[in-house]
Amino acid sequence: xxxxxxxxxxxxxxxxxxxxxxxxxxxxxxxxxxxxxxxxxxxxxxxxxxxxxxxxxxxxxxxxxxxxxxxxxxxxxxxxxxxxxxxxxxxxxxxxxxxxxxxxxxxxxxxxxxxxxxxxxxxxxxxxxxxxxxxxxxxxxxxxxxxxxxxxxxxxxxxxxxxxxxxxxxxxxxxxxxxxxxxxxxxxxxxxxxxxxxxxxxxxxxxxxxxxxxxxxxxxxxxxxxxxxxxxxxxxxxxxxxxxxxxxxxxxxxxxxxxxxxxxxxxxxxxxxxxxxxxxxxxxxxxxxxxxxxxxxxxxxxxxxxxxxxxxxxxxxxxxxxxxxxxxxxxxxxxxxxxxxxxxxxxxxxxxxxxxxxxxxxxxxxxxxxxxxxxxxxxxxxxxxxxxxxxxxxxxxxxxxxxxx
Numbered sequence: 001x002x003x004x005x006x007x008x009x010x011x012x013x014x015x016x017x018x019x020x021x022x023x024x025x026x027x028x029x030x031x032x033x034x035x036x037x038x039x040x041x042x043x044x045x046x047x048x049x050x051x052x053x054x055x056x057x058x059x060x061x062x063x064x065x066x067x068x069x070x071x072x073x074x075x076x077x078x079x080x081x082x083x084x085x086x087x088x089x090x091x092x093x094x095x096x097x098x099x100x101x102x103x104x105x106x107x108x109x110x111x112x113x114x115x116x117x118x119x120x121x122x123x124x125x126x127x128x129x130x131x132x133x134x135x136x137x138x139x140x141x142x143x144x145x146x147x148x149x150x151x152x153x154x155x156x157x158x159x160x161x162x163x164x165x166x167x168x169x170x171x172x173x174x175x176x177x178x179x180x181x182x183x184x185x186x187x188x189x190x191x192x193x194x195x196x197x198x199x200x201x202x203x204x205x206x207x208x209x210x211x212x213x214x215x216x217x218x219x220x221x222x223x224x225x226x227x228x229x230x231x232x233x234x235x236x237x238x239x240x241x242x243x244x245x246x247x248x249x250x251x252x253x254x255x256x257x258x259x260x261x262x263x264x265x266x267x268x269x270x271x272x273x274x275x276x277x278x279x280x281x282x283x284x285x286x287x288x289x290x291x292x293x294x295x296x297x298x299x300x301x302x303x304x305x306x307x308x309x310x311x312x313x314x315x316x317x318x319x320x321x322x323x324x325x326x327x328x329x330x331x332x333x334x335x336x337x338x339x340x341x342x343x344x345x346x347x348x349x350x351x352x353x354x355x356x357x358x359x360x361x362x363x364x365x366x367x368x369x370x371x372x373x374x375x376x377x378x379x380x381x382x383x384x385x386x387x388x389x390x391x392x393x394x395x396x397x398x399x400x401x402x403x404x405x
Contacts, residue, residue: 012162029055029066029094032113032121040127043106045086049399050099053113053121055091063094066113075101075112081105089100106165107128113308114265128198131161134168135223139198142215144231145170146405147207149366150188150317154202159194160400166197173199173351178226182210182300193213196316206232234259235364237289240401242372248273248397249383251280251372254355261360262292263402267329270398273383274344275391277302277332278353281380283366284317284370286325291317302345315356326378329356335386344385364404370398 028143036052037059057065071088074081085101096113103109108127114120140156159169188203199217206213211231218224237260238255248271254264267280278301296315298304304313313331318324331354333341379399383392 010173028057029063029068029115029118029167030058031119032054032070032115034111034113034121035095036124036127037124038101038109040110040129042129043104043131043161043165044102044133046099047101047103049194051111053091053096053103055094055096055115055118057160059177066091066094069117070113070115070278072098072101072111072113075110077103077109078105078107079160079177081107081109083111085291090136103128103175104160104163106163121379125184125248130165130167131163133167133171133222135160136173136217136219136225137164138215138225138227139166141228142204142213142230146204146364146366147209147232148187148205148237149202149235149405150205151201152176152405154200155204155215155227157194157199159197159199159222166261169194169197171219171222175201175204175212175215175217176218179212179214179229180210181212182206182208182232184208184210184213184232186215197286208232209234232337234260235360235366235404237263237358237360237369238403238405239263239265242398242400244372244398246396248392248396249278249381250351250398251282252397253400254399263357263358264342265301265356265402267355269349269353270348272346272348273391274346274385275302276341276344277330278383278392279330279381280327280397281377281378281398282327282373283325283376284327284331284402285368286317288361288365288367288369290359290361293358295356295358296329297355297357298331299354301347301351301353302331303341304331304334313354315354323378327356327358329354333386358402360404366404369402369404370399371401371403373401375399 035054038047038051041047053070055063057063069090074083081106089096097212110125111123112120137158139158142151144154145151158166159172172193177186184206187205192199209232213230215227242250250270252266254266257264298313315329381394382390
């Protein structure tokens with residue numbers, strides 16, 4: 001009996017001991033906190049002081065019995081950033097110390113700390129600065145451009161650290177020709193001090209035609225950079241077709257009858273409707289174009305018939321008066337006389353109202369002739385019926401962008 005009672009007491013004592021020390025088998029950590037936040041540093045350098053993550057119990061006290069592994073990672077930061085070093089550390093008395101963490105991209109970050117069964121925590125934001133200057137790179141490459149015209153957009157060279165971050169350097173960068181197939185001369189400001197790691201060359205141009213040109217950039221002992229290939233072309237009239245999806249009338253380029261220096265623009269229907277006349281006043285930069293010998297050629301949609309006394313169609317660019325610098329065009333059917341039309345005419349998509357020809361001057365003046373996205377208040381356009389009622393408004397005309405480049 002005594003032996004049985006002794007064994008029972010011993011069993012109870014062991015059970016009590018196990019209950020009292022059960023927390024050694026399960027983590028008491030309820031959360032994490034960054035008790036030493038990551039400080040700002042330099043790309044490629046260890047974050048100092050060491051980052052410290054502490055496990056906390058449900059009351060917010062240090063969970064001294066927690067000895068699990070804690071992992072830190074990039075929670076937010078620049079795309080493609082890499083965190084290296086001891087990113088997984090075993091906690092001691094609830095504390096995990098990360099000594100030697102390194103980030104390679106410059107920017108603003110937060111880190112996250114996590115472990116199995118414990119909610120993740122985020123650090124305060126911190127900044128990693130670029131490392132020392134090491135190399136050059138063309139961040140805005142030279143694009144094909146016309147002879148004696150500045151590159152658009154302006155060429156830009158970045159000063160980078162060994163991880164490819166743009167530094168905050170103010171070093172001077174020089175530009176020169178690396179490949180010169182046209183035996184051209186590079187003109188403009190070829191030596192520029194960088195601003196926050198970027199040197200901008202806003203007035204570079206070349207004076208000879210050719211394809212396969214390349215630029216190179218240098219600055220002291222930094223690794224040089226060579227640009228992509230580009231061409232120097234002859235000046236041309238370039239037209240971007242209108243993109244307005246709801247346009248009923250569009251001004252488009254006749255590719256077959258246009259050249260680099262002479263462009264034929266066609267005013268055509270892009271929807272079906274009925275009307276009697278059409279007119280368009282198009283403001284343009286007359287310094288950049290020369291009217292063709294025949295500015296205006298009538299189409300077949302609204303046949304003008306035989307003129308009794310007043311011409312029912314035409315186009316001109318007045319040199320003075322309220323319409324100076326405006327391409328004034330229009331065409332109407334005739335209510336009386338030979339070829340008269342007594343009612344409105346059905347218009348089908350693709351029908352041509354009339355064409356306009358514009359030429360580039362012998363000495364080109366680069367820039368925008370007109371831009372359909374920014375025509376201003378002097379732009380007027382409409383299709384009207386025989387009673388004079390507007391059936392197509394100016395807002396329903398799709399006008400593209402014409403420029404000399």
